[in-house]
Amino acid sequence: xxxxxxxxxxxxxxxxxxxxxxxxxxxxxxxxxxxxxxxxxxxxxxxxxxxxxxxxxxxxxxxxxxxxxxxxxxxxxxxxxxxxxxxxxxxxxxxxxxxxxxxxxxxxxxxxxxxxxxxxxxxxxxxxxxxxxxxxxxxxxxxxxxxxxxxxxxxxxxxxxxxxxxxxxxxxxxxxxxxxxxxxxxxxxxxxxxxxxxxxxxxxxxxxxxxxxxxxxxxxxxxxxxxxxxxxxxxxxxxxxxxxxxxxxxxxxxxxxxxxxxxxxxxxxxxxxxxxxxxxxxxxxxxxxxxxxxxxxxxxxxxxxx
Amino acid sequence: xxxxxxxxxxxxxxxxxxxxxxxxxxxxxxxxxxxxxxxxxxxxxxxxxxxxxxxxxxxxxxxxxxxxxxxxxxxxxx
Numbered sequence: 198x199x200x201x202x203x204x205x206x207x208x209x210x211x212x213x214x215x216x217x218x219x220x221x222x223x224x225x226x227x228x229x230x231x232x233x234x235x236x237x238x239x240x241x242x243x244x245x246x247x248x249x250x251x252x253x254x255x256x257x258x259x260x261x262x263x264x265x266x267x268x269x270x271x272x273x274x275x276x277x278x279x280x281x282x283x284x285x286x287x288x289x290x291x292x293x294x295x296x297x298x299x300x301x302x303x304x305x306x307x308x309x310x311x312x313x314x315x316x317x318x319x320x321x322x323x324x325x326x327x328x329x330x331x332x333x334x335x336x337x338x339x340x341x342x343x344x345x346x347x348x349x350x351x352x353x354x355x356x357x358x359x360x361x362x363x364x365x366x367x368x369x370x371x372x373x374x375x376x377x378x379x380x381x382x383x384x385x386x387x388x389x390x391x392x393x394x395x396x397x398x399x400x401x402x403x404x405x406x407x408x409x410x411x412x413x414x415x416x417x418x419x420x421x422x423x424x425x426x427x428x429x430x431x432x433x434x435x436x437x438x439x440x441x442x443x444x445x446x447x448x449x450x451x452x453x454x455x456x457x458x459x460x461x462x463x464x465x466x467x468x469x470x471x472x473x474x475x476x477x478x479x480x481x482x483x484x485x486x487x488x489x490x491x492x493x494x495x496x497x498x499x500x501x502x503x
Numbered sequence: 504x505x506x507x508x509x510x511x512x513x514x515x516x517x518x519x520x521x522x523x524x525x526x527x528x529x530x531x532x533x534x535x536x537x538x539x540x541x542x543x544x545x546x547x548x549x550x551x552x553x554x555x556x557x558x559x560x561x562x563x564x565x566x567x568x569x570x571x572x573x574x575x576x577x578x579x580x581x
Contacts, residue, residue, distance in 0.1 A: 327555065332516070334514070
């Protein structure tokens with residue numbers, strides 16, 4: 198039985214792991230992989246102490262730092278599928294069939310990409326529907342594509358596509374763009390880019406591969422089709438809070454509600470940190486810092502019974 | 504020895520991670536940059552039915568994405 202099980206291998210999970218080990222808490226960390234959502238970033242320039250680092254290298258430094266600690270058990274390549282509250286402790290089942298017991302839990306499970314959840318989307322994933330624009334933009338050379346989402350991620354997908362696609366339609370649900378002003382100007386100035394506002398995407402069309410989308414123009418209330426070979430979905434993230442949804446309070450965004458002084462959830466033996474929590478700013482540095490707060494609070498509870 | 508082919512783009516992090524994994528485990532591989540090589544892109548699509556990278560071909564077994572455990576199994580790595 199552990200005193201603490203840390204769930205997740207992003208900046209919050211790893212920061213928690215390092216602090217838990219240094220505090221000699223009897224702890225384990227379970228993670229499918231390391232690095233968190235920044236893994237796919239080509240260049241991270243705001244990780245404090247590091248002028249520039251790729252997501253892949255950042256993930257490596259996380260893993261190295263964690264593995265350099267002696268006093269923590271690391272279970273990688275595995276995920277938690279079920280948590281049962283036994284009263285004094287939790288029983289945790291993993292995908293690979295392990296059963297773990299822990300007194301306290303620290304949830305650092307992050308978030309995953311939001312899908313449109315419309316007909317045709319799942320069937321065409323990897324067949325024209327794309328969730329990693331930096332990975333797959335080069336495949337759309339001389340093709341026409343739609344990018345769904347008017348935030349920073351949507352604008353960046355447009356920028357990723359500019360050298361390749363012949364036409365890019367940026368589809369925005371509201372009446373304005375939300376991303377960085379500099380990127381906005383860049384894409385507005387490019388003749389290849391068309392921007393459509395107040396659009397609800399209704400369906401991804403196509404037989405084997407994507408051939409278009411069906412959408413509702415909310416300005417005229419007309420349903421129309423747009424012929425495209427690619428649909429880049431960039432509409433934000435959903436917290437990975439499903440595993441604790443019956444144990445702790447979630448808000449309407451499915452984020453775990455925490456006390457921001459201690460990171461404790463509504464459950465007295467569960468803490469949560471980072472993108473899975475209702476922290477206002479989803480940032481690597483914030484996640485790491487908040488994880489430290491959580492571990493110190495857990496430590497206080499363990500040694501002082503606070 | 505297994506025949507390993509990876510279809511990739513230069514900007515794809517999962518492709519990079521997969522290649523590093525091959526190198527670490529001393530697995531020789533052939534790489535096709537499908538951002539430049541249209542014939543390879545077609546070949547990738549025919550083999551996998553997929554339009555997304557990486558696609559990895561190990562002795563005719565197709566793996567979509569950097570699925571470490573599937574790769575390890577096929578290459579009999581620990």
